[in-house]
Amino acid sequence: MPAGRHHELHSGAAAPRIWLMTGYRAGDNSQVLALAEGLQARLGWPFEIKRFRYRRTELASNLLLGPNLVGVIKEGSSHLAPPWPDLILTAGRRNEPICRWIQRQAAGQRVRLVHVGRTWAAIERFDLIVTTPQYRLPQRPNILHNETPLHRIQDDRLAAEAAAWGPRFAHLPAPRIAVIMGGNSGPYTFDPAAGTRLAQQASAFAKARGGSLLVTTSARTPPDALAAFERALDAPAHLYRWTVDAQENPYFAYMALADELIVTGDSMSMLAEACATRKPVHIFDLGEGKYAMRTDRREAVAQRPQLKGARKGWQRDYLRAFIFRMAMKIPPKRMTRDIRIVHRKLIDTGRAVWLGDPFPAQTPPPLDSVERAVAAVAALFDGEAAQNPAAAGEAVGRKAG
Structure with missing residues (x-):
């Protein structure tokens, strides 16, 4: 998507500018890409991929300095400059300081931050966390609990x-x-x-x-x-x-x-x-x-x-x-x-x-993790629903059930 341009939805509202932050774990990258592809397929929202390389000292700088780019190796990493995104999709500890740095740079602009998996920073710093049971996160309006990770099966x-x-x-x-x-x-x-x-x-x-x-x-x-x-x-x-x-x-x-x-x-x-x-x-x-x-x-x-x-x-x-x-x-x-x-x-x-146990005779039920996550992200741009995006995602599950 060219810088500075927003695509239009069928409703006439401008689609948000989305940055997808990839990291070093293939599983994390797959999940944020699944969410981005879901938003594009279901809502027509395009996205731009940002890639990063990290210094060996990134853990110390991230823990001590808060939002920063000190842990990023600029050569081989994506350039970060205005126009800033309206929505960031990310996963993994190493990208959290980068995302929060972007929010700080975009003073006066609302940059919504969506994290997939488990956060290391405080939960309240994120607009939405899409998580799964193994992380055992609490029930909060900004935490969507899915049964499984997001997937790219279409x-x-x-x-x-x-x-x-x-x-x-x-x-x-x-x-x-x-x-x-x-x-x-x-x-x-x-x-x-x-x-x-x-x-x-x-x-x-x-x-x-x-x-x-x-x-x-x-x-x-x-x-x-x-x-x-x-x-x-x-x-x-x-x-x-x-x-x-x-x-x-x-x-x-x-x-x-x-x-x-x-x-x-x-x-x-x-x-x-x-x-x-x-x-x-x-x-x-x-x-x-x-x-x-x-x-x-x-x-x-x-x-x-x-x-x-x-x-x-x-x-x-x-x-x-x-x-x-x-x-x-x-x-x-x-x-x-x-x-x-x-x-x-x-x-x-x-x-x-x-492996070794018999499989049930019936066809397994479908997964709705991507649909739930898409609904929760969309709610961040929908007035009062933005205060409880998890409820929007959970409603998709109830409707499907």
Whole structure:
């Protein structure tokens, strides 16, 4: 969108100028992009993407200096100058001081700030926070509680990806099962033992159906876990290794072409996108025994395979996991997260099961997280509704129900 120009809505009101702030986490970027695309598709609001690189010292400068750009490496980051936006969409700790700096520069102009996920600054500094259960934020008029993260699954996108990639996978027998790999998350480690278990269970899953696997890694997938997975893989498969500079990525094609999906339980964004397809989703537990994600740990221990030599000695990841568990017990709660809450929500609503459990016979219900978020953001520009944007989003859910 050219600087200084606003597009017009069908009502005649000027569409707000929107800046979308991206960061270093793919999951955060995907969520803010999903919200921006939702606003564009449903309300006709265009957006401009701002990208940033950060200094290694950004944590200290952000904590000590408040709203600032000290933590930003200007070379390689987007230029920030007037005309200032009417709306900022952001996620992640590192962008918060940048967004608040923009608000300060735009003196006399209302710059609404929408944050996706969990904030580190005080809640009242944001016009709207779109959050999910693992962050355990309080009930406030400016906090919209969605069951799952925002997702970019759209029918037209899936159709286009299926048409583009389908012929490449024609040699693989159906049904096709997508395997979506994440990485380490808090107390849960994607180590070689987990990579071996995933390959064994996914291979058995595909072979029992006479099908094949569509496997993708992500930015967080540890190389040693992937190597262990490849060694244990025993089914027809197409494996895509994620790289930052890849010219093409079959991720959405996998979503479109798969009959069922297996997703590692660490990534709430990838789980949400898989569930948004309304296909059977199977959650892979990265942990075992007392390290299991699933709360019925006794069953997880009973199902644990014996993998000789797959895990030897004390690993740094387990020390990190121990520290994370201790932090979970120290207030405030909103500074930590418990992804098991989302797992339970997905299972209780019939959208997913743990890998190895039977999937419900009925079609999973649709997700309305994007629709709810769009309604809440729109409410920020709607007079009295701006005082309680969360209520506007929640009304969408009640109407759909």
